[in-house]
Amino acid sequence: MQYKSQSVAKLYFIAAIGLFVAQILFGLVMGLQYVMGDFLFPHIPFNVARMVHTNALIVWLLMGFMGAAYYLVPEESETELFSPKLAVLMFWIFLVAAALTVVGYLLVPYAGLAKLTGNDLLPTMGREFLEQPLPTKLGIVVVALVFLFNITMTVLKGRKTSISIVLLLGLWGLAIFFLFSFYNPDNVVKDKFYWWWVVHLWVEGVWELILGAILAFVLIKVTGVDREVIEKWLYVIVTLTLITGIIGTGHHYYWIGTPEYWQWWGSIFSALEPIPFFAMTLFAFNMVNRRRREHPNKAATLWALGTGVMSFLGAGVWGFLHTLAPVNFYTHGTQITAAHGHMAFYGAYVMVVLTMISYAMPILRGRAANSNKAQVMEMWAFWLMTVAIVFITLFLTAAGILQVWLQRIAATPMSFMDTQDKVALFYWMREWAGVVFLIGLLVYIWSFFCKGEDKTAA
Amino acid sequence: MNMNARRLDFIFAVLLIGTALTWWMGETGHAGPAAVLGILAIAAVKGTLIIRDFMALRGINVFWPTMVIGWLLLVLGIIMGGYWKGL
Amino acid sequence: MNSPAIADIKVHHPPGDLAIWVFILAELLAFGVFFTTYVVTRMHNVALFDEMQLTLDRNAGALNTVFLIAGSWCVARSVAAIKLDHRAASARWLLWGILAGGGFLVVKLFEYSAKFEAGINLATNTFYMFYLSLTFFHFMHVILGMVILLAVWLKAHRGGYSAADHHGLETGASYWHMVDLVWIILFPLVYVMR
Numbered sequence: 001m002q003y004k005s006q007s008v009a010k011l012y013f014i015a016a017i018g019l020f021v022a023q024i025l026f027g028l029v030m031g032l033q034y035v036m037g038d039f040l041f042p043h044i045p046f047n048v049a050r051m052v053h054t055n056a057l058i059v060w061l062l063m064g065f066m067g068a069a070y071y072l073v074p075e076e077s078e079t080e081l082f083s084p085k086l087a088v089l090m091f092w093i094f095l096v097a098a099a100l101t102v103v104g105y106l107l108v109p110y111a112g113l114a115k116l117t118g119n120d121l122l123p124t125m126g127r128e129f130l131e132q133p134l135p136t137k138l139g140i141v142v143v144a145l146v147f148l149f150n151i152t153m154t155v156l157k158g159r160k161t162s163i164s165i166v167l168l169l170g171l172w173g174l175a176i177f178f179l180f181s182f183y184n185p186d187n188v189v190k191d192k193f194y195w196w197w198v199v200h201l202w203v204e205g206v207w208e209l210i211l212g213a214i215l216a217f218v219l220i221k222v223t224g225v226d227r228e229v230i231e232k233w234l235y236v237i238v239t240l241t242l243i244t245g246i247i248g249t250g251h252h253y254y255w256i257g258t259p260e261y262w263q264w265w266g267s268i269f270s271a272l273e274p275i276p277f278f279a280m281t282l283f284a285f286n287m288v289n290r291r292r293r294e295h296p297n298k299a300a301t302l303w304a305l306g307t308g309v310m311s312f313l314g315a316g317v318w319g320f321l322h323t324l325a326p327v328n329f330y331t332h333g334t335q336i337t338a339a340h341g342h343m344a345f346y347g348a349y350v351m352v353v354l355t356m357i358s359y360a361m362p363i364l365r366g367r368a369a370n371s372n373k374a375q376v377m378e379m380w381a382f383w384l385m386t387v388a389i390v391f392i393t394l395f396l397t398a399a400g401i402l403q404v405w406l407q408r409i410a411a412t413p414m415s416f417m418d419t420q421d422k423v424a425l426f427y428w429m430r431e432w433a434g435v436v437f438l439i440g441l442l443v444y445i446w447s448f449f450c451k452g453e454d455k456t457a458a
Numbered sequence: 459m460n461m462n463a464r465r466l467d468f469i470f471a472v473l474l475i476g477t478a479l480t481w482w483m484g485e486t487g488h489a490g491p492a493a494v495l496g497i498l499a500i501a502a503v504k505g506t507l508i509i510r511d512f513m514a515l516r517g518i519n520v521f522w523p524t525m526v527i528g529w530l531l532l533v534l535g536i537i538m539g540g541y542w543k544g545l
Numbered sequence: 546m547n548s549p550a551i552a553d554i555k556v557h558h559p560p561g562d563l564a565i566w567v568f569i570l571a572e573l574l575a576f577g578v579f580f581t582t583y584v585v586t587r588m589h590n591v592a593l594f595d596e597m598q599l600t601l602d603r604n605a606g607a608l609n610t611v612f613l614i615a616g617s618w619c620v621a622r623s624v625a626a627i628k629l630d631h632r633a634a635s636a637r638w639l640l641w642g643i644l645a646g647g648g649f650l651v652v653k654l655f656e657y658s659a660k661f662e663a664g665i666n667l668a669t670n671t672f673y674m675f676y677l678s679l680t681f682f683h684f685m686h687v688i689l690g691m692v693i694l695l696a697v698w699l700k701a702h703r704g705g706y707s708a709a710d711h712h713g714l715e716t717g718a719s720y721w722h723m724v725d726l727v728w729i730i731l732f733p734l735v736y737v738m739r
Binding site: 460462463466467469470473474477478480481483484485489493494497498500501504505508509511512513514515518519522525526529530532533534536537539540541543544 | 566569570574591625715723729739
């Protein structure tokens with residue numbers, strides 16, 4: 001570790017992994033409720049499990065991004081963090097707010113929670129992924145602004161690199177687009193229209209910049225390839241991402257009451273969205289092939305390559321599958337979407353955060369890389385989780401295709417619930433794949449506690 | 459003036475003539491399969507000249523001219539197919 | 546001792562930076578998808594497309610083609626000049642190229658304003674949806690190309706490129722030619738062919 005203040009990243013990484021576990025546990029609960037509808041009812045109803053599953057994901061990824069930024073920015077800027085104390089304080093505020101929110105979800109019925117937290121003052125609740133009560137949302141804004149202030153000041157006082165600038169651009173975009181979660185027009189079309197400005201422009205816009213910056217940083221470190229080369233790729237990827245991603249928002253506007261041209265714009269531009277992901281895959285492999293050093297941390301390199309491949313498959317290929325308007329006419333809101341969501345989130349954002357953790361955590365703990373034994377265990381975790389997510393995706397895709405057929409294409413379409421019964425077998429298989437994923441996650445956590453000979457000291 | 463510049467000037471002249479031809483075919487209301495073929499042929503010539511001489515892919519590793527000229531011919535081919543089927 | 550290696554690189558890589566070529570291929574793919582969609586949609590709406598095409602300003606389209614090929618030619622001459630180390634001439638050619646791009650933008654803006662005054666917008670019909678989207682997407686590329694050329698010109702103007710080192714100039718030039726190349730298809734496709 002070059003700068004003392006980088007150590008605040010550790011807190012964020014640990015909390016992120018903790019929330020990751022919670023996310024997976026609730027995912028398993030929910031997966032089971034797909035086939036055993038009354039499982040844990042009335043204590044954890046499906047809608048609550050789903051809320052915790054998705055919100056925990058978002059929060060732990062945000063924690064991961066923040067940790068990554070706190071680690072990355074001092075090193076890129078060649079200076080200590082502007083205020084490490086502020087970073088620690090914000091961590092606790094964020095963690096407590098997240099914990100209180102989850103407790104609120106679990107203990108109070110959602111409508112009661114809304115009343116309790118002043119949703120009538122400024123209605124913001126009830127929208128998918130943005131279910132957080134008003135105080136939590138305000139807390140997120142405060143934490144994000146203080147975080148951005150801290151990071152931006154650090155960059156301003158130190159060296160300015162392309163990586164830190166792209167990262168800042170992504171993080172500022174993240175904060176700015178979140179503000180649309182406070183805008184709830186009464187008009188349902190407008191409501192959906194701007195809702196996507198948060199949801200879509202996050203995951204298919206600014207988050208990709210964060211992803212690119214983190215990946216570029218780790219690749220510079222583990223491959224030793226010239227910064228110039230890596231930065232050039234980063235610019236190409238960022239430009240392609242923004243052009244395709246921003247107009248690609250149109251693929252959410254097909255059936256919500258917006259003008260027809262969105263079907264064309266959305267189809268064409270989102271059909272091109274795999275390109276930046278493909279460029280990212282090429283980029284990762286190219287850099288590793290041209291490496292100038294053999295970094296002792298093999299696990300981090302594996303995660304970086306995995307991000308390249310899985311983000312292309314999950315976000316690129318599985319996104320493309322149902323992005324064209326004529327296809328989406330039949331597939332929207334089916335398990336095909338769920339299949340895409342699982343692989344894309346894992347392949348792009350989960351993996352890039354784990355790449356960063358894999359690279360930074362050993363250094364934060366005082367060594368260049370973990371022992372061979374720990375790395376082997378971490379790679380086992382990599383394969384278990386990755387293969388499990390591939391199977392989850394395949395089973396959900398199968399369920400989705402069958403669902404589309406039975407419910408929407410067949411001569412005598414079945415009702416939603418009857419269709420769900422027909423695809424139950426795939427839900428069972430998905431659940432078992434989920435169990436394998438959990439095992440992989442436990443192996444991953446175990447690898448942090450695995451003792452063994454350190455190959456090198458930092 | 460050197461040879462290279464003279465060549466570029468010559469190509470510019472050819473491109474202008476090609477553009478004038480295309481415009482003239484539009485003005486005189488040329489339509490139908492033969493006109494489409496003619497216009498696309500002009501576009502193919504113009505595009506190839508731009509790729510080989512302006513973009514300077516002449517004499518480069520065969521991969522690059524193949525990709526770009528291949529793209530040009532593919533797109534023109536698709537257009538021709540679509541027009542012939544639609545006409 | 547390096548000369549064979551340099552010759553080797555020259556033969557293997559296109560002029561300018563490899564990254565810009567990856568970008569150019571991605572752009573070409575994007576426009577390829579756009580053109581294909583146009584053609585397929587036209588197949589199902591031949592009468593509408595043929596009728597609406599006649600309402601376009603073909604003269605403006607042709608004039609703009611001239612602007613773009615002239616711009617492309619100027620920039621090619623700029624690269625040719627720098628290879629002989631004629632720095633001032635190279636910068637001057639570059640400026641002419643940028644001006645040609647400016648001419649394109651002006652003509653296009655007149656064309657757009659005429660259409661908007663006639664009350665045409667994206668929702669008018671499928672043909673106009675394509676006309677506006679395609680040309681506007683290309684319009685943005687002309688602007689981007691001009692911004693790149695302007696950055697290159699600023700350096701060229703200061704004598705920053707030479708016969709030995711004009712990598713950046715070639716990078717900008719390659720992108721600019723791509724913008725021209727795309728229009729070479731777009732003009733006949735949207736304005737002329739029927």
